[in-house]
Amino acid sequence: MKTALVVGATGATGSALVNALLTSDQYRAIHLVSRRTTHWRHREVIREHILPLSRIGDLTTPYAIDEVYCCLGTTMKTAGSKAAFRAVDYGAVVALGQWAKENGVGQLHVISSKGANAGSRNFYLRTKGEMEQALSALDLPALYLYRPSLLSGERIDDRRGERFGEFILNRLTWLPGSAKWRPVPIDTLAQVMIERAHRHEGKGRFRIESEQILQLDPTASE
Numbered sequence: 001m002k003t004a005l006v007v008g009a010t011g012a013t014g015s016a017l018v019n020a021l022l023t024s025d026q027y028r029a030i031h032l033v034s035r036r037t038t039h040w041r042h043r044e045v046i047r048e049h050i051l052p053l054s055r056i057g058d059l060t061t062p063y064a065i066d067e068v069y070c071c072l073g074t075t076m077k078t079a080g081s082k083a084a085f086r087a088v089d090y091g092a093v094v095a096l097g098q099w100a101k102e103n104g105v106g107q108l109h110v111i112s113s114k115g116a117n118a119g120s121r122n123f124y125l126r127t128k129g130e131m132e133q134a135l136s137a138l139d140l141p142a143l144y145l146y147r148p149s150l151l152s153g154e155r156i157d158d159r160r161g162e163r164f165g166e167f168i169l170n171r172l173t174w175l176p177g178s179a180k181w182r183p184v185p186i187d188t189l190a191q192v193m194i195e196r197a198h199r200h201e202g203k204g205r206f207r208i209e210s211e212q213i214l215q216l217d218p219t220a221s222e
Helices: 012-022 053-058 082-102 123-137 160-169 186-198 210-216
Strands: 002-007 027-034 046-050 067-070 107-111 142-147 204-209
Touching: 002 012, 012 027, 012 186, 053 082, 067 082, 067 186, 082 107, 082 123, 107 123, 107 186, 123 142, 142 186, 186 204, 186 210, 204 210
Parallel strands: 002 027, 002 067, 027 046, 067 107, 107 142, 142 204
Antiparallel strands: none
């Protein structure tokens, strides 16, 4: 029996991930780090840790964590400034990586972004790229970086820009190379993250690009 930790569980992808983990019989405990209590708190395997993102390093668990899933991510509109955005999408994510390193976590699964590049002129993609670089430098036993295109599905927050982008991309499927930009359903990403954890390839860094996420969808043939 394994133990998982999910950070960002109250977001859309994090919620889908927790729901999927709860259907598995492989976990003795699922720890959730959140700024507020969740509707899963009464489930037998759920262990809640109410912490602000700035205090992730203070997290303590009664026994070792096998898998950490990082579903953190905000928008410039929600964050309100570049500094606040970076504090979440870089600062909190890297702090979680450091915690995983210090606590002997075997697998760290992190949602990044398609086009993440530390040398990009685009602030969003540059931040994601720098986050990937910082996590890679920690030399974790196994680091999985998921790089989806736009995520589609029911959102907890209002992201009109992403919904418009999803609408456009879904109508450009006839263009050469368009498959790599096809929107990724939130549930698909969550399922693929868990599937990769279950068939763990061993030590190393693994980048899973957007088109690979769609190809690996474990529910595609159902």
